[in-house]
Amino acid sequence: MSVLQDLLEALRSRRVEVVDLTAPLHPGTPILQLPEPFANTIPLRLEEISRYDDRGPAWYWNDIHTGEHTGTHFDAPVHWVTGRDGEDISQVPAERLVAPAVVLDFAAESAKDPDFLLEISHVRAWEAEHGPLPDGGWLLYRTGWDARSEDAAQFLNADENGPHTPGISAECARWLAEETPILGVGVETVGTDAGGAHSFDPPFPCHSFLLGAGKYGLTQLQNLARLPATGAVVITGPLPIVGGSGSPARVLALVEGE
Template sequence: MGSLDDVAARLVDGTIEVIDLTAPLHADTPILALPEPFGQTEPFRLHEISRYDERGPAWYWNNITTGEHTGTHFDAPVHWVTGQDGDDVATVPPSRLVGPAVVLDVTDRVAEDPDFLLEVDDVHAWEAEHGPLPARGWLLYRTGWDARGEDPAAFANADDDGPHTPGISVACARYLAEETELLGLGVETVGTDAGAAAGFDPPFPCHGFLLGAGRYGLTQLRNLGRLPARGAVVVAAPLPIVGGSGSPARVLALVERTS
């Protein structure tokens, strides 16, 4: 891109576009529901402190309650038992919050099968067309699931057998963790694992393998369809919660526009 001055100038003139990959955070934002007896996260809530009234005549502000893993959020390694000795969200090096990104798009296959799982061969086929996965970069997994983001029931897509949402196979999760130099994995669903991943062997392989390898997760992303297959730069900005396992995040992509 040239010097930082060049980048700044191109941000101003729009030839580098900033695309928001973040879902709006509100009371109806879908959250992950675990089966009993496991503990549950709290939905997002605003609690008004004052709004230009007798509680504070010139200012409006709120307290908030929510879980660390609500809405578009960042998973730190310590979130999972396999990464318990790794970084919490406050100790992730800032340099690892910015990196190149590629988009692997399987929306057509997910439209036919909401339980679709990405396999290693799919990754190799993508690389044959677009080049290698980026070292110290993000793999963004586009499934089209963000279109359901304002409908919690459609987003969960659950029946008596549990949720039916796309994800990544056990073998592919292991491959991404052990055979690539990715920073992490970004998805459009409520978590980095498939809806059926509780029944995999091992269960929740994206969490187990990737966080155990010191990688990161980004979830509930939007607007991946506006990104090129490769060439974007992602800025993932979680709150530096000391001891935190994750945080809601504002995730932005920088994309070069030539016209």
């Protein structure tokens, strides 16, 4: 039996499970809210073209109005000024859209402190228990934030001082970008950076360091609790928008059954 035939049989027999890591995309999907004077993206809006009527008697379809960075989405290097000479979303090599993944689970810490930050020491302690970060793979950072995804106010968790959501320290972001072999970082929050990252040095260090290093970001993931610490394979499906800085994406994980 060929490798691909074996995979298909494993999927049919549920020896390999497909876990959807994608948040459903609808007009109420939480989106990033930048303060004035910065411009913001728009939420999803469908504009009906026809629906089994005189505009088209046998078919239903819509025009889509939304931003590249809405819902579960993929950040390409060109999204950030540090990666301005890097790949746009259409240039991400197809082979990088299928990659191994590890899950670092800090949901308990984030439940106690919504401003919790992942530090290098946390990652090194995880490696001591589970082994090295995957070469050419994803670091998926679980914070439990996906439980808030249907309530924009809870998800963004903002007050007069700005949003409070967990993330990665500037030191750790630089280290992940420059000294580890990972492909990119995936998170459950609205962006790869912490809610308070506007005040970090540099501001928004995950964007600055990772995209500047030609790595990628995945945001607003769900169901990371269903993945093992190691061993999953992640398939990402962004739209290959020529010149695009990112794209909403369908993100799936393949997980071996017990």
